[in-house]
Amino acid sequence: MNNxxxxxxxxxxxxxxxxxxEELLIVGFIPLIxxxxxxxxxxYICEQPAEKKLFWSGxxxxxxxxxxxxxxSKNAPPFILPKDVGFAVGRNTPYKYIVVNIHxxxxxxxxxxxxxxxxxxKSRKSHAGVILSGTNQIYLKxxxxxxxxxxxxxxxxxxxxxxxxxxxxxxxxxxxxxxRVHDYEMSLIVKMNPQNPQSFYRLFLPIEIKNNDxxxxxxxxxNNLNKTIHIGETHHDEMCNIYAMYSYNPSINxxxxxxxxxxxxxxxxxxxIPEDSVIPPLQLNYxxxxxxxxxxxxxxxxxxxxxxxxxxxxxxxxxxxxxxITILISFLILLIxxxxxxxxxxxxxxxxxxxxxxxxxxxILKQSSNQENDLLD
Numbered sequence: 001m002n003n004x005x006x007x008x009x010x011x012x013x014x015x016x017x018x019x020x021x022e023e024l025l026i027v028g029f030i031p032l033i034x035x036x037x038x039x040x041x042x043x044y045i046c047e048q049p050a051e052k053k054l055f056w057s058g059x060x061x062x063x064x065x066x067x068x069x070x071x072x073s074k075n076a077p078p079f080i081l082p083k084d085v086g087f088a089v090g091r092n093t094p095y096k097y098i099v100v101n102i103h104x105x106x107x108x109x110x111x112x113x114x115x116x117x118x119x120x121x122k123s124r125k126s127h128a129g130v131i132l133s134g135t136n137q138i139y140l141k142x143x144x145x146x147x148x149x150x151x152x153x154x155x156x157x158x159x160x161x162x163x164x165x166x167x168x169x170x171x172x173x174x175x176x177x178x179x180r181v182h183d184y185e186m187s188l189i190v191k192m193n194p195q196n197p198q199s200f201y202r203l204f205l206p207i208e209i210k211n212n213d214x215x216x217x218x219x220x221x222x223n224n225l226n227k228t229i230h231i232g233e234t235h236h237d238e239m240c241n242i243y244a245m246y247s248y249n250p251s252i253n254x255x256x257x258x259x260x261x262x263x264x265x266x267x268x269x270x271x272x273i274p275e276d277s278v279i280p281p282l283q284l285n286y287x288x289x290x291x292x293x294x295x296x297x298x299x300x301x302x303x304x305x306x307x308x309x310x311x312x313x314x315x316x317x318x319x320x321x322x323x324x325i326t327i328l329i330s331f332l333i334l335l336i337x338x339x340x341x342x343x344x345x346x347x348x349x350x351x352x353x354x355x356x357x358x359x360x361x362x363x364i365l366k367q368s369s370n371q372e373n374d375l376l377d
Contacts, residue, residue, distance in 0.1 A: 001055065004111040006104045010039075010234040015055040015114070016046075017098045025086030025127075028118030029070045030078040031199075039103040039235050040073040040168065040198070043115050045087060045095035059233070061101055065094040067259055068130050070115065071166050071243055076199030080118070082163060084125035085247045105235065126247035129160070133178060133217055133261035134241040140172055140221050140229035146278050149240050150218040150270035153261040155209050160246040162207045164200040165190035168241040172221040172229055175280035178242045179273065180207055181214035186272055189244065193280040194219075200245055209246070214269045215261045217242055220278045 001015055026045075033041055047064030050056070069087050070079065081087075089095040100115050135151040167176035173194035180187050189207050209215065219240035223229055229238050264270055 001102070001111050001113050004055065004113075005109045006107050006111070007057065009104075009106050011057055011104045012059055012101060012233070013055060013057050013104065014050070014061055014099050014101045016049040016051075016053075017100075019090045019096055019098065022091050022121070023088075023123075024090040024119050024121065025088055025124055026069065026081075026117050027086045027120050027124075028078065028080040029072075030116040030118070031072045031076065032116055033072065033102070033113040035073070035075045037104060037108055037111060038113060039105055039170075040071065041103070041113070041115060042068055042072075042101045043070040043117070044099045044101065045069055045089050046097045046099050047094045049097050049099050061099050062097075067095075068132060068243065069128075070200065071168060071198065071241075072115070073168060073198035074196070076197035079164070079200045081128060081245075082202070082247075085128050085163070086120065086124040087128045088250065089119075103233075126161075127250040129246055129248060129259065131162075131215070131244045131246065131259060131261055132241065133215060133244065134219070134239070135263050136231050137263060138219075138221075138229070138231040138238050138240055140223040140238060142223060142226050142228050145222045146174075147221040147223065148218050148273075148278070149221070150216070150264055150267070150273060151240070151262065152214060152216040152264050152266040152270040154266055154269075155211065155213045155215055155261075157211060158248060159208055159210050160248045162189055162203065162209060162244045162246045164202050164245040165192070166198060166200045166243040166245075167192040167194045167219075168198055168239055168243070169194040169219055169221070170235055170238050171195075172223055172238055173240075174220045174222055175278065176217070176219045176240070176242050177273070177277045178215065178217035178244060180209055181216060181269055181272065182210065186216075186274075189217075190242070191277065191281055200243070206247075214266060215244075216266070216270050216273060218270070218273055218277060 001013070004013065006013070029043065031041065044061050044066050046062030046066045048062065050058075050060035050063055087095075089098070098117065102113055104111075133151060133153075135149050138149050140147050165178065167173075167190070169176065175191060176194055177191040178189040180189055187207060190201075190203065192201070219242075221229075221238065231238055231240075
C-alpha cells in the first residue's frame with residue numbers, strides 16, 4: 001500500500017503489481033505488515049486483476065486463472081521455499097499479475113503494508129502450488145466446546161509432494177488438522193494451533209499425495225459467548241482454512257493439480273479423523289530451516305512441533321546454546337557452593353585451632369602460677 005487510508009472497519013483492500021514479460025519464479029515472502037493494523041493478508045497470482053486501478057476495496061481479487069500463494073496473520077515470520085522449488089509466473093504461464101489482499105481491522109491512515117516477494121530467473125527442478133482446503137459449514141452454537149467442522153475430498157491428478165502448510169481461523173479456533181488416506185492408511189499432514197502466528201511452516205517430512213488418495217481434515221472451535229457464530233469475512237465471524245503448499249513436476253504432460261478441497265464431499269472418509277485431533281500441538285518451537293541459497297540464510301522460520309505427531313526431535317544451534325549456558329551456570333553455582341563449603345571448613349578448622357591454642361595457653365599460665373606459688377612457699 002502507498003499511504004492508504006481505510007474507509008470502514010473490516011475493509012478488504014487489494015493492490016496489484018504487473019510482472020515483467022520474462023520467465024520468473026517466486027521463491028520467498030517477507031511480510032511488511034503488523035497485526036495491529038490488519039487481521040490477515042493473502043497473496044495471489046492472477047491472469048488479470050479484478051480491477052484496472054492500482055488498488056481497490058472489496059472482495060474481488062482476480063479475473064481468469066488465479067491461485068493463492070501465501071497467507072499471513074498474527075505477525076507471522078517470512079517464508080522461504082525449499083531449494084529447487086518455486087511458483088512459476090510471467091512468460092509461458094497464465095500468471096501475469098500479483099495481487100495482495102489485506103483485511104484491515106479498523107479505520108487507519110498512512111498505511112504502507114504489503115508483502116515483499118523474492119523472485120529469481122534461475123530455473124527450479126519443481127514448481128509450487130497451493131491446495132486450499134476447508135469448509136463453509138460453520139455453526140458455533142453459543143456456550144459450546146469442541147465443535148468440529150470436518151471436510152474431505154478425493155484427489156485426482158499427478159503425484160504431488162506437500163512440503164509446507166498454513167492454517168487460518170478467527171478467535172474461536174482451537175486446532176486445525178489435515179490428513180492423507182492412502183491405501184486405507186491414514187497419515188497426519190499437519191496439525192496447528194490457529195492462535196499462533198499464521199503463515200506457511202515447513203513440514204519435517206514431505207507428504208506425497210497420489211491419484212485417488214483422500215484428503216480429510218477439520219477445524220475445532222470453542223464458543224464461550226452467549227451468541228451463535230457463523231461463517232463470515234469479518235473478525236466477528238469465523239472461517240476454516242488449511243493451505244497445503246506442494247511441489248510437482250512442471251513437464252508439459254503434467255499440468256498443475258487441482259487447487260481446492262472444500263466441504264465434506266466424502267463424509268465417510270472424514271469419519272476416520274482420530275479423536276486426538278481436537279488436541280492442539282503442545283508447543284511452538286523456533287527452529288532454523290535449511291535455507292539453501294546464501295542470500296536467504298538470515299531468514300528464520302517457525303515450525304510447529306508436537307511431541308506425539310512428530311517422530312523426530314530437532315536440536316538446533318539455539319538449543320545447543322541454551323544447553324551450554326545452562327551447563328556453565330550450573331558449573332558456576334557448584335563452584336561457588338564448593339568454595340563456600342571450603343571456606344566454612346577452613347574457618348571451622350581455624351576456630352578449632354584457636355580453641356586448642358587458648359586451652360594450651362591457659363594450661364601454661366596455670367602451670368606458671370603453680371610454680372610461682374611453690375617458690376613463695
